[in-house]
Amino acid sequence: MKKSLSLVSAALAATLTLAGAVSCGANNDAGSNDAFRIGVSGPLTGGAAIYGTAVQHSVELAVNEINAAGGLDGVKFEFKMLDDEHKADKIAANYAELKKWGMQLSLGTVTSTPCLEFKNYAQMDGLFFLTPSATNDGVPDGYDGAYQMCFKDSKQGNLSADYIKQNCADKKVGVLYNSEDTYSKELFDNFKSEFDDYNFVTTSFLDSTTDFASQIETLKDCDFIYMPTYYTPAATFMLQANGKMSDGTIYFGCDGFDGIDTYLGDNLNAFPQEISMLSHFNSASEDEAVVHYVEAYTAAYGKYDLNQFGASAYDCVYALFNALKKAKADGKNVTPSLSAKEISDIFKEVFKSADFTFNGITGKNVTWEANGEVNKHPTKYVVKAARE
Numbered sequence: 001m002k003k004s005l006s007l008v009s010a011a012l013a014a015t016l017t018l019a020g021a022v023s024c025g026a027n028n029d030a031g032s033n034d035a036f037r038i039g040v041s042g043p044l045t046g047g048a049a050i051y052g053t054a055v056q057h058s059v060e061l062a063v064n065e066i067n068a069a070g071g072l073d074g075v076k077f078e079f080k081m082l083d084d085e086h087k088a089d090k091i092a093a094n095y096a097e098l099k100k101w102g103m104q105l106s107l108g109t110v111t112s113t114p115c116l117e118f119k120n121y122a123q124m125d126g127l128f129f130l131t132p133s134a135t136n137d138g139v140p141d142g143y144d145g146a147y148q149m150c151f152k153d154s155k156q157g158n159l160s161a162d163y164i165k166q167n168c169a170d171k172k173v174g175v176l177y178n179s180e181d182t183y184s185k186e187l188f189d190n191f192k193s194e195f196d197d198y199n200f201v202t203t204s205f206l207d208s209t210t211d212f213a214s215q216i217e218t219l220k221d222c223d224f225i226y227m228p229t230y231y232t233p234a235a236t237f238m239l240q241a242n243g244k245m246s247d248g249t250i251y252f253g254c255d256g257f258d259g260i261d262t263y264l265g266d267n268l269n270a271f272p273q274e275i276s277m278l279s280h281f282n283s284a285s286e287d288e289a290v291v292h293y294v295e296a297y298t299a300a301y302g303k304y305d306l307n308q309f310g311a312s313a314y315d316c317v318y319a320l321f322n323a324l325k326k327a328k329a330d331g332k333n334v335t336p337s338l339s340a341k342e343i344s345d346i347f348k349e350v351f352k353s354a355d356f357t358f359n360g361i362t363g364k365n366v367t368w369e370a371n372g373e374v375n376k377h378p379t380k381y382v383v384k385a386a387r388e
Contacts, residue, residue: 039101052081232263
């Protein structure tokens, strides 16, 4: 019994020590900062690394541009990103390291499941974060310092339903989603809820699915296939379905499709079908700001991981920078030695104000709701046009 009690006491002490290391809101770990420090956690290794590296490169690009232009009235910005492998159990250690480093501005995390964990620590410290790509509805829920640059999952499902209502009245619509993945399931559920009489041909798959023969058989007669899932399973489905679907079939996804062209590589042109998605970023846009970003990114890092996750992160940095500029212009005391909580109070006031709008490469006249949800217009992005 004594041994058991000792083990329990040791475990409790370790837990309390970690909790203390991760969050102690009364301390100002940025008190000695001479630059504004931006922290983020994301997958730099593992299956989601293409998203994390895009964010890492894009934040670095934005920070370098801002610093080259003089920073915020001469005060520069610094950036640190830690690898979480898209795993929530990596967040406690990452958050503690970033906090000790002096993080006072944050992009939270790249993906949703880790971000839900990150939010818990941010809320204890009062840290404001603007995530580029954690789209789960629960990310801002219950914390007024959590903001999103991407549409939340339910909004994406709603927008996809609107698009299909307007453009697919004469088409046989099929739906393919991952019933085990939170992102995919949430998009599908909200998509389905938009129809009073949902009657689309629907099939699902699991995380472990590698053979899509049954799903292909179910959807083979569809003219339009909506796939609210990530690009890896979608690409696997398309490769296995090649030659079994009508050439006129349209494959249509959400932001999880971003990167599918890079993933498929030369195989992309083997498909006669159109591959498109509803997104807030089009790398082929002729908008001056988008052209600048794409050219600068490609020159520095190549095109392999050029995607909307990075574009959104680039916008996040500039949105935070613009918010600090506005606060300073309004007479606020904005210095790099402010605590995360003090800067958070500034951000919350600015982002909630009616006169703060943001123009970036993922949206124009962007605003935010008080609950952290972003307001902007999506566009249909054609990854590959139908073969003529």
